Amino acid sequence: MENQIKSNFEKVISKLSFTNAQKEIKEKNIDNFLKKGFPTKRLEDWKFSDLKQIISNNFEDLNFLNENNTELKKDEIIEDLEANKLIFVNGVLFNVDFKYENLEKIEIEKNADLNEEVNQNALLNLNSAFVSNYIKVTIKTGYQFKKPLVMYNYLTEELNSSGINTRLDLDLENNVELDIVNVSNKSSNKNFLNFRQKINIGQNSILKNYSLDTNQTESIKYTHKEINLSKNSHLEYFILSTGSKFLKHDINCSLNSEYGSISLNGIINLNNDQHHEIKTVINHNEENCKSYQLIKSVLNDDSKGVYQGKIFVDPKAQKTDGYQLSRALLLNESVEFNAKPELEIYADDVKCSHGSTSGNIDENSIFYLMSRGLSYSDSKKLLTNGFLNEVIEKITNENIKNFVKKTTGIEV
Amino acid sequence: MLSIENLKAKIDEKEILKGLNLNIKPGEVHAIMGPNGSGKSTLSNILSGKKGYEVNGNIKFEGENLLELETEERAHKGIFLAFQYPLEIPGVNTNTFLKTSINAIKKARGEKELDAIEFLKLIKQKSSELKFDQAILNRQLNVGFSGGEKKKNEILQMSILDPKLSILDETDSGLDIDALRIVSEGVNSLRNKNNSFLIITHYQRLLDYIKPDFVHLLKNGQIIKSGNFELAKELEKVGYENFN
Amino acid sequence: MTTKKQEFKMDSRQKEIENLKDYKYGFSTDIENIRAPKGLSEEVIKFISKIKKEPEWMLNFRLKAFERFKQLKEPNWQKPKYPKIDYQDLYYYSAPKSMKDKPKSLDELDPKLLETYKKLGIPLQEQARLNGIAVDAVFDSVSVATTFKEELTKQGIIFCSMSEAIQKHSELVKKYLGTVIPTTDHFFATLNSAVFTDGSFVYIPEGVKCPMELSTYFRINASETGQFERTLIIADKGSYVSYLEGCTAPMRDENQLHAANVELIALDDAEIKYSTVQNWYPGDKDGKGGIYNFVTKRGLCKGKNSKISWTQVETGSAITWKYPSCILKGDNSVGEFYSIAITNNHQKADTGTKMIHLGKNTKSKIISKGISAGQSDMMYRGLVDISSKADNSRNFTQCDSLLMGNKCGAHTIPYIKNKNLKSNIEHEATTSKISDEQLYYCNQRGLNQEEAVSLIVNGFCKEVLQQLPMEFAVEAQKLVGISLEGSVG
Numbered sequence A: 001m002e003n004q005i006k007s008n009f010e011k012v013i014s015k016l017s018f019t020n021a022q023k024e025i026k027e028k029n030i031d032n033f034l035k036k037g038f039p040t041k042r043l044e045d046w047k048f049s050d051l052k053q054i055i056s057n058n059f060e061d062l063n064f065l066n067e068n069n070t071e072l073k074k075d076e077i078i079e080d081l082e083a084n085k086l087i088f089v090n091g092v093l094f095n096v097d098f099k100y101e102n103l104e105k106i107e108i109e110k111n112a113d114l115n116e117e118v119n120q121n122a123l124l125n126l127n128s129a130f131v132s133n134y135i136k137v138t139i140k141t142g143y144q145f146k147k148p149l150v151m152y153n154y155l156t157e158e159l160n161s162s163g164i165n166t167r168l169d170l171d172l173e174n175n176v177e178l179d180i181v182n183v184s185n186k187s188s189n190k191n192f193l194n195f196r197q198k199i200n201i202g203q204n205s206i207l208k209n210y211s212l213d214t215n216q217t218e219s220i221k222y223t224h225k226e227i228n229l230s231k232n233s234h235l236e237y238f239i240l241s242t243g244s245k246f247l248k249h250d251i252n253c254s255l256n257s258e259y260g261s262i263s264l265n266g267i268i269n270l271n272n273d274q275h276h277e278i279k280t281v282i283n284h285n286e287e288n289c290k291s292y293q294l295i296k297s298v299l300n301d302d303s304k305g306v307y308q309g310k311i312f313v314d315p316k317a318q319k320t321d322g323y324q325l326s327r328a329l330l331l332n333e334s335v336e337f338n339a340k341p342e343l344e345i346y347a348d349d350v351k352c353s354h355g356s357t358s359g360n361i362d363e364n365s366i367f368y369l370m371s372r373g374l375s376y377s378d379s380k381k382l383l384t385n386g387f388l389n390e391v392i393e394k395i396t397n398e399n400i401k402n403f404v405k406k407t408t409g410i411e412v
Numbered sequence B: 001m002l003s004i005e006n007l008k009a010k011i012d013e014k015e016i017l018k019g020l021n022l023n024i025k026p027g028e029v030h031a032i033m034g035p036n037g038s039g040k041s042t043l044s045n046i047l048s049g050k051k052g053y054e055v056n057g058n059i060k061f062e063g064e065n066l067l068e069l070e071t072e073e074r075a076h077k078g079i080f081l082a083f084q085y086p087l088e089i090p091g092v093n094t095n096t097f098l099k100t101s102i103n104a105i106k107k108a109r110g111e112k113e114l115d116a117i118e119f120l121k122l123i124k125q126k127s128s129e130l131k132f133d134q135a136i137l138n139r140q141l142n143v144g145f146s147g148g149e150k151k152k153n154e155i156l157q158m159s160i161l162d163p164k165l166s167i168l169d170e171t172d173s174g175l176d177i178d179a180l181r182i183v184s185e186g187v188n189s190l191r192n193k194n195n196s197f198l199i200i201t202h203y204q205r206l207l208d209y210i211k212p213d214f215v216h217l218l219k220n221g222q223i224i225k226s227g228n229f230e231l232a233k234e235l236e237k238v239g240y241e242n243f244n
Numbered sequence C: 001m002t003t004k005k006q007e008f009k010m011d012s013r014q015k016e017i018e019n020l021k022d023y024k025y026g027f028s029t030d031i032e033n034i035r036a037p038k039g040l041s042e043e044v045i046k047f048i049s050k051i052k053k054e055p056e057w058m059l060n061f062r063l064k065a066f067e068r069f070k071q072l073k074e075p076n077w078q079k080p081k082y083p084k085i086d087y088q089d090l091y092y093y094s095a096p097k098s099m100k101d102k103p104k105s106l107d108e109l110d111p112k113l114l115e116t117y118k119k120l121g122i123p124l125q126e127q128a129r130l131n132g133i134a135v136d137a138v139f140d141s142v143s144v145a146t147t148f149k150e151e152l153t154k155q156g157i158i159f160c161s162m163s164e165a166i167q168k169h170s171e172l173v174k175k176y177l178g179t180v181i182p183t184t185d186h187f188f189a190t191l192n193s194a195v196f197t198d199g200s201f202v203y204i205p206e207g208v209k210c211p212m213e214l215s216t217y218f219r220i221n222a223s224e225t226g227q228f229e230r231t232l233i234i235a236d237k238g239s240y241v242s243y244l245e246g247c248t249a250p251m252r253d254e255n256q257l258h259a260a261n262v263e264l265i266a267l268d269d270a271e272i273k274y275s276t277v278q279n280w281y282p283g284d285k286d287g288k289g290g291i292y293n294f295v296t297k298r299g300l301c302k303g304k305n306s307k308i309s310w311t312q313v314e315t316g317s318a319i320t321w322k323y324p325s326c327i328l329k330g331d332n333s334v335g336e337f338y339s340i341a342i343t344n345n346h347q348k349a350d351t352g353t354k355m356i357h358l359g360k361n362t363k364s365k366i367i368s369k370g371i372s373a374g375q376s377d378m379m380y381r382g383l384v385d386i387s388s389k390a391d392n393s394r395n396f397t398q399c400d401s402l403l404m405g406n407k408c409g410a411h412t413i414p415y416i417k418n419k420n421l422k423s424n425i426e427h428e429a430t431t432s433k434i435s436d437e438q439l440y441y442c443n444q445r446g447l448n449q450e451e452a453v454s455l456i457v458n459g460f461c462k463e464v465l466q467q468l469p470m471e472f473a474v475e476a477q478k479l480v481g482i483s484l485e486g487s488v489g
């Protein structure tokens, strides 16, 4: 596979017109990737999800040449939601639609230059090597979006055994408010997706990011987010992880100034042999910041769920309030749940705690419901819905909350 | 025994005590009454040396400048504060705490420390005097105690540590009649010509049992009126509002 | 009018603390030693084996481990990093000369050795019988005295040095040694298998409840010496034993390596309680010197209804790096881990446990209390692994950290793996500091800052201290107080 990736890379470089400086950066990145390869469980960050194994189980070959034949079936976009849209087809930006907004306040750069950065993460190396349209979106100071922005990732039917790398940076200047929804379409072919996003949230700005992996796909997917928060800014991040075959959310947030706050909530709900992981790092780098995390997993059939969450508190970050809770329900004999909740704390005037539970559904509650006439499976469904609903209730955008309830079948 | 002269106290730039004067002689019992937020707890905390206040003025205790002493040194000299909200300290056995405390004070005074047997004897005697259920002393300090149990525990500590000046900060709040009587008996049994008391309360009830020599009204950070037991009755009848 | 902020004046107290900080056990004893040649080689291993008059199989066990050791790389995933150890620059065997022809009774023991143990507060004399604790003392690398032997023998209990066990109870040692920690385990465990010099051996026969606490004291005395003890405890069916281990070392500028292996085996219905109070020399205030305590401790609940319980109070050592673990193989077996770890000044600790659930209805409980002060760094690292066969198993973990000051760190990493839907894992962790309000309350009752801290910290650790046998609990409480002196101001 490595050889193919290398020859793919050489073709990409010769075909597309990059400046010499850009070429050089890309070459460094591909070298780094080839040196390390896909991450294995020997790496601490991949302890519970051996990507190399997963890739070799699912692909004989992986094609990283983007053919760019883009076509889109309209009906696939979530239509119930009035929203602005950024549509990507097979990883390439296809359509930009900000029809509800003041366009003067939104700036889009479609082919940004890569910076030289030393990166230990092999998948980010791979991303930098292959990404062809690096997009930067800036929202100007003081602008508050009227409607949410849907980022829609559409894979065409022909796409198969392909590797897709995208990169998007989002810069919210000061006093900006924006709600984002990440979604993708159904697809029955196997592809490897490597999405990278870097987000800055300016002073007093609020970002709500709803990452919804609801459509069944055979994709093997890695999404990497780096989110930096300024003074008095707020991030609400929500994950609904149920569609992809393999999905790892790698979310890295830094509270870089006072009074920032993060509420990060997630659901992993899996069937068959799905395998999903949520990995979070919250860096408390300055005083008086708060972070709250709640992750719940429901595992059926032969699925596997993983939560790795780390709270880091810098010596400067006194008066930090950090909380993290992971709970998992195991509903079948051959499921597996792994957790690694981590606290690394260097300041003494802080309140930090984490909790993690995993186990089966409470048989007493099932018994109670059955004694009131429900079937076993209805009782179980009711209880798991109740279990997950607590997380969904954390969503503060009502339209999106309702949309999530509908897609998960949780109506209360 | 205690003389407070023009005491002013600020916390976070907020002025709480604004020039308070008070004299307590050996053997006297003084009561302080006053509306919520008038600075009563602040006064007791300053007498005990709690950190965080910006303090101006003079406080002399038995001729010594009290403000120069640390909290535990004041305790060694015989100042005891029964807290309005006694703290919970998880994992620390109440008996262990009492023993450590009494021996720290004895040691500082150059007296012989109590061994386990002497201590148990003392505890037994005091808790039966105060009708205090000894089983509670084997529990963690104040953890899971009811409000009344916490207050009684403060009084038990007071009687064991045998202080010269006891400050009771709203010890009567939240007590039923029986507990109130027990607390008063605790105070009265310690009362003699050398020991003094400063009793902070809202209710005349407690004062019926304890009979203070003086009653003061604290309002807006100052003592605006002083008198005898009659003042307490009057205050309870007409309310703090009508005094200026 | 005077103006005075109410502040604590710490100067005089600071001085007092400096004086207290001296390591109480920091004397060294002037005794002539027999040493193996410096360095690690087949020859040195043969030397050790020969001087100990070991049977052939034992030598082969060592050589096999050494072969493996040569292929292993020193791990470096742990949090506390340490300068490279030159394994060729250590002595692997050092024994007081007078031990060469082992004394038959305590009366023949070198008086200087007896003196040393007396200074440590460990009674070796038979009149110490009153204490009701049987003691095996290990000085540098060899066991120097075991008390109460006859009493124990009457009940069929074997409590002796490992060297003696290898000679006299060869079949038992051969059957169990290396079954919990294989010779091919990780770097330090393998090194130990190759060069271990002595340690304690315990066998409790079927149905016997050991009538007294068994105890080993370890002391490192010689300089430039690594200490590699090996302890093996076997509790046969239905038996019970409580075992204590204490450690001290003299103050030395250089770092000293201590890499012991401890194996516990509990058969059907047997229970082993293993307690450690570790107070190796932690190095000075600036982080110079001190012991590297890299120990492998593992217990196998082999039989059904068996139980292994680890309790540790770790206050010493420059670096502590250990995870006393339980393999819960027998159905209904129980594993427990109670830990207090305190780091001050420049000490570092990376410690925790592993609970591997293999049998059905297995239970484990982890209570860990970490306290860091000064510029120290404390890590809890633990694994709870419930396999797909371990139906109806449970784990409960509570991990609390207390930070004192903001130059130190507390790091908690639990690895939690659940492959069984009928089993539950519960984990909780908190990080906090001692509140000013709590200190004020204690001060008001006459306790000074040090006393108040010691009291509150002992409260914080209570659940673990309760697990220790009485005689040790008192010692441990004091140790908790002493270890933190000078850390709050």
Ligand SMILES: Nc1ncnc2c1ncn2[C@@H]1O[C@H](COP(=O)(O)OP(=O)(O)O)[C@@H](O)[C@H]1O
Pocket: B011, B012, B014, B016, B034, B035, B036, B037, B038, B039, B040, B041, B042, B043
């Ligand atoms: N730590 C503090 N920070 C700010 N204000 C405080 C603090 N402690 C007390 N105060 C304020 O000081 C005033 C007096 O409080 P206190 O002495 O507790 O009153 P009292 O006991 O008479 O009800 C109140 O207004 C209270 O809110």
Ligand SMILES: [Mg+2]
Pocket: B040, B041, B042, B084, B169, B170
């Ligand atoms: Mg008050």
